[in-house]
Amino acid sequence: MCGIIGYIGKENATPILIDGLKRLEYRGYDSAGIALLHGGELAVKRSVGKLINLEQLVEREHLDGSLGIGHTRWATHGKPSEQNAHPHRSGNLVLVHNGIIENFLSLKHRLETEGYRFSSETDTEVIAHLLESYMKKGLSLREALRAADSDLRGSYAVAAICVSEPDVIVTTRSGCPLVIGKNGKGSFLASDVTPLLAHTRNVVFLEDGDIGILTSSDISVIGSDAQIVNRASVTIDWDADAAEKGGYPDFMLKEIHEQPQVIMDTLRGRFNYETGEADLPDLSMTAQELIEARRIWIVACGTSWHSGLVGKYLFEEMIRKPVQVDIGSEFRYREPMIQKDDLFIAISQSGETADTLAAAREAKKRGARVLSIVNVVGSTLARESDGVIYTRCGPEISVASTKAFTGQVMALYLLALHVGRVREVLSAEEGRWWLDQYTALPGRVEAVLKQEADIVRIAEQYYSKNNFLYLGRGINYPIALEGALKLKEISYIHAEGYAAGEMKHGPIALVDEDMPVVVLAPRDRLYEKTVNNLMEVRARSAPVIAFGFEGDQELSRVSEVVVPIPEVHPLLTPILFAVGLQLLAYHIAVFRGLDVDRPRNLAKSVTVE
Numbered sequence: 001m002c003g004i005i006g007y008i009g010k011e012n013a014t015p016i017l018i019d020g021l022k023r024l025e026y027r028g029y030d031s032a033g034i035a036l037l038h039g040g041e042l043a044v045k046r047s048v049g050k051l052i053n054l055e056q057l058v059e060r061e062h063l064d065g066s067l068g069i070g071h072t073r074w075a076t077h078g079k080p081s082e083q084n085a086h087p088h089r090s091g092n093l094v095l096v097h098n099g100i101i102e103n104f105l106s107l108k109h110r111l112e113t114e115g116y117r118f119s120s121e122t123d124t125e126v127i128a129h130l131l132e133s134y135m136k137k138g139l140s141l142r143e144a145l146r147a148a149d150s151d152l153r154g155s156y157a158v159a160a161i162c163v164s165e166p167d168v169i170v171t172t173r174s175g176c177p178l179v180i181g182k183n184g185k186g187s188f189l190a191s192d193v194t195p196l197l198a199h200t201r202n203v204v205f206l207e208d209g210d211i212g213i214l215t216s217s218d219i220s221v222i223g224s225d226a227q228i229v230n231r232a233s234v235t236i237d238w239d240a241d242a243a244e245k246g247g248y249p250d251f252m253l254k255e256i257h258e259q260p261q262v263i264m265d266t267l268r269g270r271f272n273y274e275t276g277e278a279d280l281p282d283l284s285m286t287a288q289e290l291i292e293a294r295r296i297w298i299v300a301c302g303t304s305w306h307s308g309l310v311g312k313y314l315f316e317e318m319i320r321k322p323v324q325v326d327i328g329s330e331f332r333y334r335e336p337m338i339q340k341d342d343l344f345i346a347i348s349q350s351g352e353t354a355d356t357l358a359a360a361r362e363a364k365k366r367g368a369r370v371l372s373i374v375n376v377v378g379s380t381l382a383r384e385s386d387g388v389i390y391t392r393c394g395p396e397i398s399v400a401s402t403k404a405f406t407g408q409v410m411a412l413y414l415l416a417l418h419v420g421r422v423r424e425v426l427s428a429e430e431g432r433w434w435l436d437q438y439t440a441l442p443g444r445v446e447a448v449l450k451q452e453a454d455i456v457r458i459a460e461q462y463y464s465k466n467n468f469l470y471l472g473r474g475i476n477y478p479i480a481l482e483g484a485l486k487l488k489e490i491s492y493i494h495a496e497g498y499a500a501g502e503m504k505h506g507p508i509a510l511v512d513e514d515m516p517v518v519v520l521a522p523r524d525r526l527y528e529k530t531v532n533n534l535m536e537v538r539a540r541s542a543p544v545i546a547f548g549f550e551g552d553q554e555l556s557r558v559s560e561v562v563v564p565i566p567e568v569h570p571l572l573t574p575i576l577f578a579v580g581l582q583l584l585a586y587h588i589a590v591f592r593g594l595d596v597d598r599p600r601n602l603a604k605s606v607t608v609e
């Protein structure tokens with residue numbers, strides 16, 4: 001949902017802003033713009049489409065200035081156009097905004113009666129005019145921002161500069177992430193930490209209602225009571241190179257290939273082999289509290305919801321603990337029967353997804369203990385949770401989530417082991433057995449990645465099809481959903497994931513020779529049933545792309561093509577199948593000539609409802 005960036009310091013702001021926007025482009029890419037303040041003049045440059053258009057424009061015009069703000073947009077109010085692109089200007093001030101102003105119509109009406117004329121269709125322009133109107137009444141930029149903050153309803157992160165205060169950038173947030181930092185040569189702000197990594201590792205996450213003040217030498221935070229507040233700085237240990245493509249054509253392919261490392265990193269230092277236990281100190285829950293937790297809820301959105309569904313099968317089968325899984329946007333608006341002492345697990349790569357956050361707040365309000373599984377250190381969800389398991393995936397830049405999913409499932413494996421051991425459902429010996437399986441997973445994922453050349457051939461054969469069906473059973477039903485989601489997101493092919501046994505209750509009517517069916521068929525206790533479902537689609541002439549265990553001759557006989565994965569315990573198959581399906585979706589999208597990292601209409605982090 002839009003990315004914002006700001007810099008004030010001793011260096012030329014232009015390359016810093018453009019480089020920062022490149023790292024934020026995954027948050028939105030239908031238009032971009034920057035504003036610089038130099039010699040008492042404001043220069044605003046905006047262009048439609050990918051960032052490269054803005055970059056070329058800025059290069060032609062040789063923009064200079066040591067103070068500036070920038071924006072990359074994912075349109076909510078008003079189509080992608082230069083007029084709707086940020087920054088937005090009112091008189092001598094400009095601002096950038098991420099989020100949605102819900103009461104923008106009433107504010108617009110009020111400002112129009114004050115004489116303001118609007119030149120865009122955005123909700124953002126009301127903030128610019130609102131600040132200007134307060135400054136005209138004698139307020140400073142920061143005071144105007146505070147006053148506007150109490151007028152605005154919705155979710156937003158805003159950064160503003162103005163000609164009359166050339167030594168400062170002011171910024172605030174409500175419901176949208178915002179991070180600030182400094183490095184001796186200047187101060188920075190951004191929607192997330194990735195653009196800051198090249199400049200500093202110590203960052204401050206603003207809280208709702210904070211006003212951040214950036215000067216060339218310092219950053220400070222003013223709380224809602226107008227007093228300076230001390231917000232602890234967080235050290236980010238992500239490698240700056242982690243936000244580069246590192247020789248891969250896209251971030252998505254790079255991130256798919258990083259998964260063996262993600263598994264190792266997520267496991268590192270988090271188990272005790274001797275006792276067969278998982279060691280999760282940030283859980284902030286005693287063994288007794290875990291034993292007493294009446295019910296487990298898992299809530300998430302998109303791919304993270306799919307990992308939550310894997311968690312349900314895992315917890316129920318491995319440690320016999322019932323789990324209820326919900327989609328964030330559903331949970332928050334029904335009357336969930338969550339109670340005090342229930343354990344609520346929120347899963348999110350970004351830690352900023354509005355629906356997941358709202359669901360976690362609702363759970364907390366009702367007295368549940370909130371544990372989050374999050375990738376972004378210091379994110380809002382992580383900060384608001386009672387306990388956290390960080391997934392240690394490094395920055396995930398590609399809009400289509402891959403390695404974050406694997407990190408989340410690994411965190412759930414660790415959590416299942418932990419709960420199983422404290423509740424004594426698993427013995428030390430069983431715990432050690434599971435740890436052997438977990439630590440062998442990176443090598444097994446490598447083996448799946450080695451199938452890439454074969455998967456490319458499959459992609460080449462089927463990329464022109466318009467519909468795909470994905471079938472899985474049990475713990476691989478969520479993987480069928482995830483495989484279909486990956487294909488939809490980046491190739492724009494209609495794809496559906498189904499529980500294999502459910503197919504005959506409707507979707508089989510769609511099946512014909514033009515619909516490839518991807519079947520996940522590990523040799524588990526449901527193998528024969530899955531093969532029967534596979535036969536049913538074959539009988540309707542559908543080409544079958546099967547994913548199964550190495551050496552499964554039977555599967556080869558009944559499928560057009562088989563992608564083998566190493567034989568593992570059935571509960572550990574999801575990651576291996578998911579990696580294969582990610583590669584399939586990726587290569588199909590590449591054959592269709594699409595921009596896999598920046599699929600149309602999507603944004604990486606959905607911070608609005």
Ligand code: M6R
Pocket residue numbers: 301302303304305347348349350351352353356399400401402489602604605606
């Ligand atoms: O940051 P989160 O994990 O909370 O994001 C949730 C979804 O928006 C995300 O998984 C989305 O579905 C991805 N584009 C999937 O590839």
